[in-house]
Amino acid sequence: MTKFVRGEVPKTRPFQFADLAELLLLVGDYDELSHGDLEAVITQGVPDSDPDEKSDNTDHAVEVNAREQRYIKGCFNHLTYRVNAFDDIYPFEMDQEVLVKKASISQQNYVYLFLLGCSRLGSFNDLKFRQVCAHLFVEIAAQALKKLMSANSKIWIFDANSDDRRSHFTTNLQESLRILAREMSERHDEMVVIQQEPSGDGGLDIVGIHQFPDKGRGYLVFLGQCAAQKDGWPKKTLEPRRLNTIFNFSHQPYNLNFIPVLYRNITGAWVNEVYTADCVIVDRLRIVKTIYQNGEGLSLKVFQKVKSCVDKMASFSG
Incomplete structure (x- = not known):
């Protein structure tokens, strides 16, 4: 039950x-x-x-x-x-x-x-359902990131089980990191790349890149971590920074942390600003306000998944 x-x-x-x-x-x-x-x-x-x-x-x-x-x-x-x-x-x-x-x-x-x-x-005492919700949260975060970037920017979900990993990158993390370096117009350290396990996402959930139409090094890059959880998310705020050992960035990408928590006090300020150091927190308020900033909302496909999950949440007995 x-x-x-x-x-x-x-x-x-x-x-x-x-x-x-x-x-x-x-x-x-x-x-x-x-x-x-x-x-x-x-x-x-x-x-x-x-x-x-x-x-x-x-x-x-x-x-x-x-x-x-x-x-x-x-x-x-x-x-x-x-x-x-x-x-x-x-x-x-x-x-x-x-x-x-x-x-x-x-x-x-x-x-x-x-x-x-x-x-x-x-x-919610259903592990499979929790996993479905966690994956869907990443999709929503990716759509929010898309709204923050220009229309011709590229957004990918880098999670190991995502469609983007299978179709654009690969399921092999090492090769995916090499492809990501090319997409960002940055250099990677091959010795560090081969030290990585071939599975996993390397601490990266979503990537947003504005690619300039030239051969210059370094594009506008957003690296995002998503944490659909109540308490553990502060430990993930700096995970994308670990990529500094893999990529020789010409400049630091934006580090985003997407959380479903409304991490605010009643003035609208953060509960504890320590956890906002060196990353941009995108919490519940920022996610929904960004998604609906032009009145467009989610894609129909993603919204149907959202509605299905909420309806199932409502069916859980207390």
Whole structure:
């Protein structure tokens, strides 16, 4: 039986607590969410690490309740931020601090819901489905990157199992790296290339290149890593930089990290700017805003996959 596993209740991290609240509406655990409902979620769920509670076990029940109310208020403040930040893209409505899912879901709403699900894929207890979602997230990231580049730029998915690897590059990583060097108009270190395992993607998920119509060295290059996960993505922010040992870049390519997480506080700033060093974070907000910046959206083929995944997410029981 497919099941949505709540797991840890991230009450001390408003951006993740808000995700859990939205997902509980998506999977149908609740028809609406109020302050009282989130109190029940905290009580029933697996607690996260709250240093206040660990260090103050003798707190009076009233003080503990006051702390829980602050966490719930923080969650609702983040949900309110989302209502304003995403506007029509947001698939939920807030009325008197009660959150409900919209009765009619648009294409933009579906994309938001898919990214929401990808931000907590571990809660869906179907490994094959999680893998499908992770691969689809890379496709969406590639379409977002395409919107950031000129119309005649080339975008490839470099993931080992992608169609682009089979058709344009090869399934052999070493040969793919040689081809990539030519596409970027850069030089590679053959000694380092042959040290690589023939399988895998070398820490690179998507590539975007604007190729100039001349023989000069060095094109405009975007290297992207995609991380459809709740917590582990900061470890991937600098993975494309490892390619500096393989390619003798004439200049540093743009390093992009695509994440489905809405990694923001209620002001719209990053939760922790340490993880934005030497890379451009493209989170949920930037992905959907980029995809719909000209009102075009996803290709029909990709959107149909998105809708199918979201419909399946909604079928998981809590």
